[in-house]
Amino acid sequence: MQGDISLYEAIGGADTLDQMIPIMYKYIQTHPDLIPIFPGDFEESARKQYLFLTQFLGGPSLYTEERGHPMLRKRHLPFEITPSRRDAWLSCVKKALDEVEVIEPYRTIIFKRLSMTAEHMMNSPES
Ligand code: HEM
DSSP: OOOTTHHHHTTTTTHHHHHHHHHHHHHHHTTTTTGGGGGGGGHHHHHHHHHHHHHHTTOOHHHHHHOOOOOHHHHHHSSOOOOOHHHHHHHHHHHHHHHHHOOOHHHHHHHHHHHHHHHHHSSSOOO
């Protein structure tokens, strides 16, 4: 981060997330390891992810305003998240960051932060 600028601002804010999140969900919704655990309304999943990532990157607190405290690990407990599903999810994030050409070094920083959060979301051994 540079001075007072948030990651959100540094990468181009809402415009960039508007481009990136649909790409991320295009990959999630066609990934054979991820399809079985997603409820099916990918537009709604993408919408919630938009609210969350806005806040996660230092933009407005859209997620908390609508859904309350994130409690992400708890919200993921109903879904079996194995190491291979973590890797699958991260591969979709990576492709979206790359396709939108999120500016470096922020692309790498954001991917590392999401990798750490994804690690924390695992709740099941490989099935
Ligand atoms: C590790 C791999 C992950 C898998 C397989 C996974 C899968 C899922 C699934 C199945 C849902 C429920 C459907 C939905 O409401 O969209 C969900 C919700 C959600 N996920 Fe993940 N997720 C992963 C990691 C993450 C990470 C790292 C984040 C944040 C950085 C995240 C953020 C969210 C958010 C914000 C929701 C909506 C929660 C709600 O308000 O109900 N997920 N995820």
